[in-house]
Each structure stands twice: as C-alpha cells, then as structure tokens.
Amino acid sequence: MEPAPCRVLHVGRETHDTFTLTLEVTPEGRAEFAPGQFSMLYVFGVGELPISISGDPGVPGRLTYTVRVVGRATEALARLRAGDWVGVRGPFGSAWPVEAARGMDVLIVAGGIGIAPLRSVVYHALRNRDAYGRLIILHGARSPKDLLYRADFRHWNRQAETRALTTVDHGDMRWRGRVGVVTTLFRYVRLVPERTIAMLCGPEIMMRYVCAEICGNHRIPPSQIFLTMERNMKCAAGFCGHCQFGPYFICKDGPVFSYEKVKPLLGIHEL
Amino acid sequence: MENLEKILSEHPFFDGIGKTYLDILTGCARNVHFEAGAYLGREGEDATSFFLIRKGKVALEIRTPQRPPLVILTLEDGDILGFSWLVPPHLWRFDMRAVGSVRALALDGRCLRGKCEENHDLGYELLKRFAYVVDNRLQATRLQLLDVYAAARA
Numbered sequence: 001m002e003p004a005p006c007r008v009l010h011v012g013r014e015t016h017d018t019f020t021l022t023l024e025v026t027p028e029g030r031a032e033f034a035p036g037q038f039s040m041l042y043v044f045g046v047g048e049l050p051i052s053i054s055g056d057p058g059v060p061g062r063l064t065y066t067v068r069v070v071g072r073a074t075e076a077l078a079r080l081r082a083g084d085w086v087g088v089r090g091p092f093g094s095a096w097p098v099e100a101a102r103g104m105d106v107l108i109v110a111g112g113i114g115i116a117p118l119r120s121v122v123y124h125a126l127r128n129r130d131a132y133g134r135l136i137i138l139h140g141a142r143s144p145k146d147l148l149y150r151a152d153f154r155h156w157n158r159q160a161e162t163r164a165l166t167t168v169d170h171g172d173m174r175w176r177g178r179v180g181v182v183t184t185l186f187r188y189v190r191l192v193p194e195r196t197i198a199m200l201c202g203p204e205i206m207m208r209y210v211c212a213e214i215c216g217n218h219r220i221p222p223s224q225i226f227l228t229m230e231r232n233m234k235c236a237a238g239f240c241g242h243c244q245f246g247p248y249f250i251c252k253d254g255p256v257f258s259y260e261k262v263k264p265l266l267g268i269h270e271l
Numbered sequence: 272m273e274n275l276e277k278i279l280s281e282h283p284f285f286d287g288i289g290k291t292y293l294d295i296l297t298g299c300a301r302n303v304h305f306e307a308g309a310y311l312g313r314e315g316e317d318a319t320s321f322f323l324i325r326k327g328k329v330a331l332e333i334r335t336p337q338r339p340p341l342v343i344l345t346l347e348d349g350d351i352l353g354f355s356w357l358v359p360p361h362l363w364r365f366d367m368r369a370v371g372s373v374r375a376l377a378l379d380g381r382c383l384r385g386k387c388e389e390n391h392d393l394g395y396e397l398l399k400r401f402a403y404v405v406d407n408r409l410q411a412t413r414l415q416l417l418d419v420y421a422a423a424r425a
Contacts, residue, residue, distance in 0.1 A: 112420035142420035169415050171330075171342035176370055179330065179345045181414040187350065203419040209410065 003042045003087025004029030020066045034095030035120035036256045042087030046076040050233045052117035058127045066116035092236045094256045101197040105133040111140045111202025137164040140182030144175045193219040200227040225259035299382040305369040312363040318355030320377040327373030332366040356380025
C-alpha cells in the first residue's frame with residue numbers, strides 16, 4: 001500500500017514533549033476509521049512510524065494524531081507546520097469494541113499517552129450518549145506537566161453520567177490535584193461488574209496492574225476487558241513479523257485485544 | 272456519639288463490622304477539622320491516631336534537602352490515613368498536609384492499641400482491614416517506583 005499524501009491543517013502543542021497533528025485527507029487517502037485504529041505516518045525523507053488516531057471518528061475528512069517526541073521521526077513530525085505534507089497509510093488494525101459496549105458502562109483507563117487512542121472512544125460515546133451507560137475515564141500521568149487534554153477532561157466532566165479523573169505519579173507542593181498511580185483512582189469509582197466493559201491503554205506493566213485491580217477487586221471478567229498491545233512495527237500488514245506477539249501480529253490482529261485472549265502471553269518473560 | 276457511630280458504620284473501611292466493635296471504635300473517635308496548609312501530623316512526631324477522611328484532600332509529603340517537599344500520595348473523601356499508630360515506634364513517617372479544608376474522624380491510636388490488647392478478636396479484625404489497605408498502598412508504591420511513563424528514546 002502506497003502512502004497517500006495528506007496536508008497538515010494544524011499542529012498544536014499539548015505538553016512539553018507532546019503535540020497533536022491534524023491532517024486533511026486528500027481523495028487518495030482514507031479518512032474513515034474506527035476508534036483504536038492506527039495509521040503509518042511517513043515523514044518524507046525521514047521515515048515511517050505507527051501512530052494511533054486520537055481524533056473524533058464523527059468528523060469527516062480529518063485524521064488527528066497525538067504524538068510524543070521520542071526519536072528522529074517524531075522530532076521531524078513535530079517540526080511540521082500547517083500546509084506541509086505527510087504520507088499516510090491505513091487506517092490499520094483492530095478497534096475498541098464500541099458496538100459490544102452499547103448499553104454498558106464504559107470504563108476507560110489510560111496511562112501517559114495511552115489516553116490518545118482512547119480519546120476517540122470518548123468522542124464516539126459522547127456523540128452517541130444514549131447508547132451507553134456511565135462513562136468513567138481514569139487517567140494517570142508521570143507529573144502535572146505531562147497531563148494531556150486538560151480542556152477535554154474539563155469538558156467531559158460536565159457531561160451527563162460522565163466522570164473523568166486524573167492523577168499523577170509525582171507531584172509537588174504547587175499541584176492541587178491527585179498524586180498516586182492510576183490504580184489508586186479505583187477507590188473513587190463504583191463499578192458494576194456485569195454492566196461494565198473496560199478499555200485500557202498505557203505501558204504494559206501499568207495495564208497488568210490495572211487488570212489485577214479490576215478483575216481482583218472489582219470482579220470484572222477478562223472477557224469484558226480490552227487493551228492495546230505495542231511492539232515495534234514496520235509493514236503494518238502482517239508480512240514482516242516485526243510486531244509478532246506470540247501467535248499474533250500486533251499490526252493485523254491488534255492493536256486492540258481482549259484481555260482474555262492475551263492474558264496467558266502477558267505472563268511470559270521477555271515476550 | 273450517635274453521630275460518630277453512624278459515620279463509622281457507613282465508612283467502607285468498617286463495612287460489616289459488628290456492633291460491639293463499633294461501640295469500642297466510637298469510644299476512641301472524635302471529629303477533627305484542619306484548615307488548608309495545616310498538618311495532620313509531621314514526620315518523626317508521635318503517631319497518636321489515624322484518620323478517616325470525610326471531606327477534603329491530604330498530601331503525604333517527604334521532605335527533601337534543598338528542594339520543596341515531594342508529594343508521594345494524596346488521600347481524600349473516604350480514605351484511611353495513617354498506619355504508624357499501629358506499628359512501633361509509633362512515629363509518623365511522612366508529613367501529612369491538608370491541601371484544602373479537611374474534615375475527618377480521628378481515632379485515638381493509644382486507646383485502640385489498649386482495646387486490641389484486651390480483645391484480640393477486635394485486634395485481628397482491625398489488622399485484617401489495615402493489611403488490605405497497606406497491601407494496596409504497597410502495590411501502588413511498586414508501580415510508582417517503576418516510573419512507567421518515563422520516555423524511552425527510540
């Protein structure tokens with residue numbers, strides 16, 4: 001699949017090391033996506049990398065990505081300005097189970113930039129508010145300066161039956177919000193196991209702790225928990241094998257998996 | 272007294288606790304209030320009580336040389352604050368600062384330790400409940416130590 005050229009509409013700074021890129025999709029590209037899917041973004045002359053879509057699936061003709069600067073390709077993405085061009089392949093991969101979640105309470109647990117692929121679920125749920133029960137969003141970040149989408153969180157907390165809580169791992173005396181890892185937020189929410197579907201994204205270790213919390217203390221069965229896995233990706237089509245995870249390819253079979261499916265693999269050392 | 276008993280019985284920490292134990296606990300409890308910036312306890316001081324936070328937020332802080340204190344955890348409505356009353360040498364290990372106005376119940380640790388020595392069933396009941404809270408805090412601390420959101424350069 002050839003990358004389709006897409007025009008940069010806007011680059012907005014989120015935090016000291018993270019920005020959000022909005023692209024206008026040209027007729028050669030595909031703007032439709034399901035929450036949870038990702039694209040391969042090609043910075044001409046630099047390289048290609050997989051980035052989750054963080055925008056609203058209900059807005060046509062646009063693709064939005066939130067990117068943390070961690071290397072050469074992401075640095076090049078951060079230097080783009082409105083009017084520049086980016087190559088886009090995709091969208092690829094499996095999606096969050098937004099249809100299966102209809103009629104249920106939706107629990108979203110995100111760590112760090114893991115909130116980006118889950119923001120699309122929040123947009124979708126709020127756009128179809130009557131289709132879902134309570135929307136509970138728990139987000140943990142490293143420190144106050146790393147908290148993403150602050151305006152979105154304020155907006156979400158004003159919506160009916162929606163609770164969005166944030167916490168940071170480390171704070172200082174100026175910070176008036178919560179300090180503690182994301183699992184500590186479970187003290188402040190009440191979950192109904194048979195009516196809750198959970199969607200998790202963040203560092204794998206964090207997700208393991210969260211799964212232990214929601215299965216152990218809140219009795220939510222693994223079949224109702226979904227998470228995104230991450231491994232180095234290259235082709236995004238299941239050919240190259242870079243992102244192999246046990247019997248799965250993250251790019252093709254994932255990135256969203258049922259916890260029930262991947263639970264045995266998460267316990268294997270160095271997989 | 273009646274009001275204190277109701278508050279204690281409705282707190283999740285004491286969920287399902289027997290009436291006899293509740294009467295003993297109520298006898299050791301009192302309402303307390305702290306203004307923003309006040310300390311519920313300071314590192315090294317006698318840990319004479321523990322708190323059930325009813326309203327407000329408390330920051331657990333570690334003093335660090337030549338830097339402002341580091342906040343390691345915040346606790347708020349419904350949370351339990353303080354284990355040091357239970358464990359020798361019964362000294363606070365952290366500073367506990369009220370972030371805003373805080374209302375809480377303080378349970379007298381010396382009084383409770385005495386009651387637990389007299390009544391081991393009560394002691395075991397309390398220890399089981401505190402062990403659950405301590406275990407949760409320990410797991411959270413381990414995750415915090417891993418610093419999982421630190422950037423790994425590609």
